[in-house]
Amino acid sequence: MSGWGRFSLCTGLVEEITLHEESFTVSAAANEAMERAKRGDRGGTTSVRAIESEPGAVTRLFLYPGVRFRRTGAMLTNFHLPKSSLLILVCAFTGKELALRAYRHAVQEKYRFFSYGDCMLIL
Numbered sequence: 001m002s003g004w005g006r007f008s009l010c011t012g013l014v015e016e017i018t019l020h021e022e023s024f025t026v027s028a029a030a031n032e033a034m035e036r037a038k039r040g041d042r043g044g045t046t047s048v049r050a051i052e053s054e055p056g057a058v059t060r061l062f063l064y065p066g067v068r069f070r071r072t073g074a075m076l077t078n079f080h081l082p083k084s085s086l087l088i089l090v091c092a093f094t095g096k097e098l099a100l101r102a103y104r105h106a107v108q109e110k111y112r113f114f115s116y117g118d119c120m121l122i123l
Helices: 028-036 047-052 086-093 098-110
Strands: 076-077 119-122
Touching: 047 076, 047 086, 076 086, 086 098, 086 119
Parallel strands: none
Antiparallel strands: 076 119
16 A cells, blocks of 8 residues: 555645545554554554554545544554645644644754655554
C-alpha cells in the first residue's frame, strides 16, 4: 500500500477533503489478533490508515483532528511535509499542539523530513 493518497496536499476544510484510494491487505489472523490486543502499535501512517479502515482491500479514509482512532495506540512515523494528509493524521493522533511542538524541535535540530528522513515514536 503506497499511493498518491498519502501525499495529497490539504487545503481548505479537512472535512471536505477526499483522499485518493489506496489498496491494502490485512489477513484474517492479523485482524483477529488486533481485535484481542489491548494496544496496537503501528509502523507508520500507511499502516495506521489501513488498520483504522473498515475491512476490505481499499480505503479513502482520511484521519484528521476529531476523528477517533479505534485500533492505534502508538505510531512510528516520519516527519512529514507541511499541508500533507500525513501531517494532519499525526496531528489527529497526538493533538495539534504536541505535534507542532515536535515539528518545531525537528526543524531547530535540523532533522531530516519526508519518507527517508528521521522519525518519531508517538506513544
